[in-house]
Amino acid sequence: MSILLGIATFVLILTSVFLILLVLAQKAKSDGGMGAAMGGGAAEATFGADTGNVLSKATINAAIVFFVLSFALYLGRIYAGKHAAASGMSLPSISAPKLPATALPQLPVAFPAAAAPTPAPAQKP
Numbered sequence: 501m502s503i504l505l506g507i508a509t510f511v512l513i514l515t516s517v518f519l520i521l522l523v524l525a526q527k528a529k530s531d532g533g534m535g536a537a538m539g540g541g542a543a544e545a546t547f548g549a550d551t552g553n554v555l556s557k558a559t560i561n562a563a564i565v566f567f568v569l570s571f572a573l574y575l576g577r578i579y580a581g582k583h584a585a586a587s588g589m590s591l592p593s594i595s596a597p598k599l600p601a602t603a604l605p606q607l608p609v610a611f612p613a614a615a616a617p618t619p620a621p622a623q624k625p
Contacts, residue, residue, distance in 0.1 A: 501576070501579070501580050501583075502580065504576070505573065505576050505577065505580065508569060508572060508573050508576065509573060511569060512566065512569045512570065512573060515562060515565050515566050515569060516566060518562055519559065519562040519563060519566055522555060522558055522559045522562055523559060525555060526555045526556070526559070
């Protein structure tokens with residue numbers, strides 16, 4: 501099970517990088533933006549006039565794959581965690597011993613003395 505989760509995690513990382521590159525390659529609605537600097541013109545030359553449609557569809561499909569893989573990994577980790585605890589393969593739990601309240605040292609608390617207010621200087625008429 502852990503090998504399958506590892507492979508799915510690797511595919512999720514690849515999908516994430518691909519999704520980031522797809523978003524950066526798209527041309528902004530107003531100006532060229534980051535898409536023009538990152539190769540938006542090359543994508544337009546490759547796919548022709550339907551560049552926006554191709555990149556938009558690829559972005560939607562990559563986002564769907566990303567969310568499905570994320571949810572599957574979430575469920576897989578829950579499943580692996582529950583079955584590891586049932587089979588005794590989980591890490592042992594260590595608890596600290598409780599100390600009685602009298603064993604704790606009582607430190608004196610010193611508050612600084614309140615400073616006396618200084619009188620305002622008398623004004624001469």
